[in-house]
Amino acid sequence: MFDKKKIMSLAAAVLFLPALNGCLIEVEYDNMATHDPVESQTDSSYERDEHSHARPNQVRSRHIHLDWNIDFESSILSGTATHTLVRQPNFPQAPLIVDVKALKIHGVRGGAGTVDQDLIWQIEKGDDVLGDALRIELAPGIDTVEISYQTTGAGSGLQWLNKEQTSSKKAPFLFSQSQAIHARTWIPCQDSPGIRLTYSARVRCRPDLDVVMSAERQEAKDGVFRFQMRHPIPSYLIALAAGELEFRSMGPRTGVWAEPAVVEAAAWEFADTEQMIDVIEGLYGPYRWGRYDILVLPPSFPFGGMENPLLTFATPTVLAKDRSLTSLIAHELAHSWSGNLVTNATWRDFWLNEGFTVYVEQRVVEELYGKERADMEIMLAMDDLDEEMAGMAPEDQILHVDLKGRDPDEGFTGVPYDKGAAFLRLIENTMGRKNIDLFVRHWFDSHAFQSRTTADFRSALETALSDVENSIDLESWIEGPGLPSDAPRPKSEAFSRIDTSVAAWWAGEMKLDAMPTESWTTQEWLHFLGRQKEAVSKASMIALDEAFHLTAKQNSEIACAWLLLATEANYTPAWPRLREFLTSQGRRKFLKPLYSEMNKDVSLRAMAKEIYKTARPLYHAISTATIDEILGR
Numbered sequence: 065m066f067d068k069k070k071i072m073s074l075a076a077a078v079l080f081l082p083a084l085n086g087c088l089i090e091v092e093y094d095n096m097a098t099h100d101p102v103e104s105q106t107d108s109s110y111e112r113d114e115h116s117h118a119r120p121n122q123v124r125s126r127h128i129h130l131d132w133n134i135d136f137e138s139s140i141l142s143g144t145a146t147h148t149l150v151r152q153p154n155f156p157q158a159p160l161i162v163d164v165k166a167l168k169i170h171g172v173r174g175g176a177g178t179v180d181q182d183l184i185w186q187i188e189k190g191d192d193v194l195g196d197a198l199r200i201e202l203a204p205g206i207d208t209v210e211i212s213y214q215t216t217g218a219g220s221g222l223q224w225l226n227k228e229q230t231s232s233k234k235a236p237f238l239f240s241q242s243q244a245i246h247a248r249t250w251i252p253c254q255d256s257p258g259i260r261l262t263y264s265a266r267v268r269c270r271p272d273l274d275v276v277m278s279a280e281r282q283e284a285k286d287g288v289f290r291f292q293m294r295h296p297i298p299s300y301l302i303a304l305a306a307g308e309l310e311f312r313s314m315g316p317r318t319g320v321w322a323e324p325a326v327v328e329a330a331a332w333e334f335a336d337t338e339q340m341i342d343v344i345e346g347l348y349g350p351y352r353w354g355r356y357d358i359l360v361l362p363p364s365f366p367f368g369g370m371e372n373p374l375l376t377f378a379t380p381t382v383l384a385k386d387r388s389l390t391s392l393i394a395h396e397l398a399h400s401w402s403g404n405l406v407t408n409a410t411w412r413d414f415w416l417n418e419g420f421t422v423y424v425e426q427r428v429v430e431e432l433y434g435k436e437r438a439d440m441e442i443m444l445a446m447d448d449l450d451e452e453m454a455g456m457a458p459e460d461q462i463l464h465v466d467l468k469g470r471d472p473d474e475g476f477t478g479v480p481y482d483k484g485a486a487f488l489r490l491i492e493n494t495m496g497r498k499n500i501d502l503f504v505r506h507w508f509d510s511h512a513f514q515s516r517t518t519a520d521f522r523s524a525l526e527t528a529l530s531d532v533e534n535s536i537d538l539e540s541w542i543e544g545p546g547l548p549s550d551a552p553r554p555k556s557e558a559f560s561r562i563d564t565s566v567a568a569w570w571a572g573e574m575k576l577d578a579m580p581t582e583s584w585t586t587q588e589w590l591h592f593l594g595r596q597k598e599a600v601s602k603a604s605m606i607a608l609d610e611a612f613h614l615t616a617k618q619n620s621e622i623a624c625a626w627l628l629l630a631t632e633a634n635y636t637p638a639w640p641r642l643r644e645f646l647t648s649q650g651r652r653k654f655l656k657p658l659y660s661e662m663n664k665d666v667s668l669r670a671m672a673k674e675i676y677k678t679a680r681p682l683y684h685a686i687s688t689a690t691i692d693e694i695l696g697r
């Protein structure tokens with residue numbers, strides 16, 4: 065995911081009726097063998113995921129077939145989820161336990177390779193974070209279980225947008241966001257990143273709309289869509305979207321899906337995607353998923369991007385018209401190796417997904433756009449990390465963070481991302497670029513389609529570093545708070561020049577219009593605005609706005625940085641733009657700091673609440689959970 069800080073059942077007979085507003089999805093049995101390490105694990109070696117009720121060492125789902133009807137009238141996804149099971153002989157009496165949250169379960173049937181009998185099931189009450197456990201009793205021989213269910217309005221994994229919330233305003237839109245543990249709110253599943261499964265689906269939807277998933281689309285006709293994911297993936301990578309969509313090809317393997325009004329701009333913005341694949345393949349071996357497409361979502365999408373396999377979900381706020389924010393695509397694409405191919409086994413190990421991915425993203429940016437831009441992006445990330453960590457509890461500053469009893473979404477801070485990437489850069493500096501490339505490639509190849517823990521990585525790293533002098537204090541880096549003093553920090557000459565100009569302006573020795581801003585990149589603007597935090601005042605805001613028209617800038621990153629300064633300085637001319645920015649997109653990365661800053665000031669708190677009242681229906685549940693907490697709703 066980019067941005068650190070991220071349905072149901074009717075009776076089977078009903079599902080096969082072509083409903084006027086419905087979409088029917090059916091998932092088929094897939095014979096492909098999985099490579100899941102859990103299969104070979106014994107009870108004692110399986111590392112329990114604190115965030116799932118499942119007991120995969122006893123009974124594990126290895127394939128799920130989804131048969132769904134999408135009903136935009138009622139905002140309900142309904143149908144069946146049919147699990148194909150692996151049962152461990154040591155546990156002949158063990159039930160199947162799946163995670164469910166905010167789902168209405170209608171019934172459970174099963175059998176040996178078929179579905180021919182009702183099974184005994186019950187809901188075991190869990191808590192507000194994990195949701196409940198659906199316990200299904202299994203007689204000997206039963207290896208197929210079909211759960212009939214439907215979603216409810218209380219689920220956080222699906223967002224239903226009415227047509228006014230889309231760019232074309234012509235048709236409603238639906239999209240999923242499963243990471244970290246939201247899949248259980250639209251699919252009854254063993255919702256742990258340590259459990260991998262293949263999936264297939266048949267979805268019926270209004271025939272005027274398109275349906276896409278994180279899988280190969282095998283059929284799209286008359287409102288019926290079929291999908292197949294042949295590789296074993298964790299549940300958080302199952303993804304669905306439906307709406308008025310158009311497709312534009314960008315290359316032999318790449319393309320963009322988006323609303324008609326957005327698709328051309330998106331295809332232009334992301335034109336380097338094919339080249340990005342070539343760069344990562346050169347470093348870490350083949351792209352193993354077939355196609356790589358990008359779905360640009362309506363502006364309420366709460367994250368920058370989500371690395372759903374074959375189909376990255378992306379925010380429209382990166383469509384800057386100058387390709388300056390495309391490191392987001394490098395990031396999501398990199399997850400095709402780090403995260404999707406080799407996955408964090410639990411959410412404690414999330415830094416393995418994100419630290420690796422930010423590191424690979426930085427390598428792609430360096431290769432395609434040069435070292436200067438890569439260094440600038442690293443410096444901006446490190447500045448943000450320093451600022452964020454200054455306000456964090458020490459236990460949350462740890463890569464291998466303890467999230468027991470907490471929502472894993474609370475672990476989505478800059479630590480797994482940017483402290484994780486700094487750790488990888490230190491490893492690079494220690495063993496050399498050639499060696500880290502070989503090491504990382506071997507890590508991906510030897511654990512392909514598997515989920516891995518921090519302990520697994522540490523042990524591989526210790527072996528790789530055993531011959532290296534001046535080695536690294538792995539314990540401090542992995543288990544300790546703060547940022548160790550050997551964290552590599554690049555230098556940027558472009559940023560140094562900006563620092564000199566800013567100092568000269570503050571000293572009255574240089575006028576703003578003498579600064580060479582014509583040639584500045586987005587990254588240089590962000591550094592320039594970051595420096596203003598040190599001496600922000602109403603007078604400086606007036607001068608800056610007069611010189612550079614910053615209130616009118618449309619680039620989302622620059623707008624957010626500027627509006628943050630405006631809230632600090634109480635710069636009222638920016639209020640109409642602030643209101644527009646907060647009511648036109650729902651990306652949590654932008655919302656969280658702006659609402660937090662406004663909430664600190666008594667005079668701005670009322671405005672924050674008033675804007676939020678208007679904007680809240682636009683935002684995704686993941687964003688509203690964060691903002692509700694900030695504003696004390």
Ligand SMILES: [Zn+2]
Nearest residue numbers: 065066418421
């Ligand atoms: Zn990510």
